Amino acid sequence: MDAKARIKDLVDRLNYHSYRYYTLDAPEISDTEYDELFNELKGLEEKHPEYILSYSPTQKIGYKVLAAFEKVKHSVPMLSLANIFNYEELEDFDTRVKKFLSTDTDIEYVAEPKFDGLAVAIRYENGIFVKAATRGDGEIGEDVTDNVKTIKNVPLKLMGQNYPDIFEIRGEVVIPIDEFEKLNLQKMSDGEKTFANPRNAAAGSIRQLDSRITAERPLYFYAHSFTNEDLFKSHSEALIQAKKWGFTVYKDIVVTSDINRIKNYFNKLIQSRDSLNVGIDGVVIKVNDSGLQRELGSIARSPRWATAWKPPAHTTITIVKSITVQVGRTGVLTPVAELESVEVGGVEIKRATLHNASDLEKKDVRVGDTVVIERAGDVIPAIIRVITDPKTHRHGPYKFPMNCPGCNTLVIREGVNFICPNIKCPSRVMESINNFVGRNAMNIEGMGYKLIQQLVEKKFITFFSDIYKLNEATLMMLDRMGQKSAGNVMESINKSKSVSLDRFINALGIELIGLENSRELAKRFGTIDKLFHIKANDLENIEGFGPNIIASIVKFFNDKRNIDEINELHSLGVKINNEQSLSSNKFSGLSFVITGSFENMTRDEISKLIESHGGKVSSSVSKKTSYLVRGTDPGSKLDKAKEFGIKTLGLKELKNLIL
Ligand code: IVH
DSSP: HHHHHHHHHHHHHHHHHHHHHHSOOSSOHHHHHHHHHHHHHHHHHHHHHGHHHHHHHTGGGGOOBSSSEEEESSSSSSOOOOOOOOOHHHHEEEEEEEETOOSSSSSOEEEEEEESSSSEEEEETTTTEEEEEOOTSSSSSEEEEHHHHHTTTTTTOOSSOOOOOOEEEEEEOOOOOHOOOOHHHHHHHHHHOSSSSHHHHHHHHOOBBBHHHHHHHOEEEEEESSSSGGSSHHHHHHHHHHHHHOHHHHHHEEEEEEEHHHHHHHHHHHHHHSSSSSSSEEEEEOOBBBBHHHHOOOTTTETTEEEEEEOEEEEEEEEEEEEEEEEESSSSSEEEEEEEEEETTTTTEEEEESSHHHHHHHTOTTTOOOOEEEEETSSSOOEEEOOSSSTOOOOOOOOOOSSTTTTOOOEEETTEEEEEOOOOHHHHHHHHHHHHSTOOOOOOTTTTTTHHHHHHHSSSSHHHHHHHTTTTHTTTTTTOOOHHHHHHHHHHHHHTTTEHHHHHHHHOOOOOOOOHHHHHHHHHOOOOOGGGGOOOOGTOTTTTTTTHHHHHHHHHHHHHHHHHHHHHHHHTTTTEEOOOOSSSTTTTOOEEEEEEEEESOOOHHHHHHHTTTTOEEEOOTTTTTEEEEEEESTTTHHHHHHHTEEEEHHHHHHHHHHH
């Protein structure tokens, strides 16, 4: 191979491997192998500068120093987002969208994080990176091409083939929180001013006149929008395509027509915010369908089809009295700060979570420290940071117990957590039984925390099935248990033996699985034994199921002890009522649009009918629509369907299809 061809070959290979590494998080070669290829390329390029490609990875090191940034006019203005702060406002947003589209069919939304960084737009021509600009005032930004080029997970050449000639992608440049901390430490030891937060650090790094400095900063680009959503059927498809072309998109997003799910997503994301390594400052909710986005358009510099849900941050300052450790049902030890009681946003707070061992180490919270605590929505209060001056006399660093506070077993470290590995640990058993008997689980009335505590301490209960082995005489051996109360508890236990599948799954206490996910599983699988020995690929494509959730379900149902326990419950008379699964799968993979009015059924009823046979109902006609269900006075959707050559059906014809 001659030098020119070898250079091209090396560039393609290195770009491919950096895509594997940064975008897919699945490297195929070691760092050393990468470095060897990189050095070979560098050597060849030095000998043959005439063959250097603009998209060579060697171009990522930064080389130019500018006097000032040039101004760039954005091809399409970079809009901002209107904010909402609670669920009612989300409902209002949903209502506004439907009203504007004159529809009462549910709208499909995407919910994704609102990244707390600096917005940039990147332009590709024939797949090659050509220009990048900051948001500026939305109309005019600054040309930061050389700097954005140095960002490791920004492709200099798009992967694959099917990209448009001109493509502009927008997203947020961020610095991961751990890298931000390292950067500040470095700045401190160099006697330089530190950055106030990761956002400022990212912005400062992108607005560097010397791109060699930018190249040293650990910047990442998260893609989140496109100047031409029309290229794609929907926003979620755009994100999938962007990933294929080599961009990093956030892994955990939600596509749903149920705004309740958005609420759960928001709560979860905000709750886990401190343990994520990227700064997140809310959730962005977008209408998924590109056609609908176009119809909705924008008003006063914000799109009508999107909104940002921001967490209300109630913060205050208080003192840590002590640090205790709680054992959860899965054995995870959670450090908790016991606080001087204070009021935050109208609620009295005495305790705050420190999330996990690693978070506690990072924040270095010590007894006696003055700390900032935050309570956002209905999320458990958390400690944000210590404000005690580190130079003053403080207690020593907190030492995490090496033995489980519940059973004294040696704890083990698993990632960010310490775990008690003893499945018979009384603290674990307490928590899992408490979950098992709960209202959204087996619903055993009268079996409160105090009673469970006694039963566990006296070793009457270790496994779920032990509950169904209890009798009146045993119960009467406990404090404050007369014959009457014992009789009542026995009656509740017997009553609980008939349970719906979703509540039963929830009762099992599988890590990361609450009632909502349990419902999803029940709906999908219909009977409990279909879940036995389940594989990860049986769980893919379920709305809201990310890799962690899937892994947790697989782990649970592939553990023989759990299957044995379920069978034991069964033999003790627990009857799990199967879920009504779909009437049929006849419409699976088909999408329908309903238009006009109907004599014997409402549109809602027709939607439900279609969905019960596995079909999807959307509110606007696109090329992907399979059928238009037409009533009287159809309107413009019929014209559009004709234009795309989409088949139309009357109600009778629809029903014939499912006979
Ligand atoms: S969509 C027209 N998605 O928030 C809106 N923006 O207030 C197009 N931002 O400067 C933007 N995370 O850069 C979108 N997941 C996300 C985002 C996001 C952060 C920024 C965006 C913009 C600002 C809007």
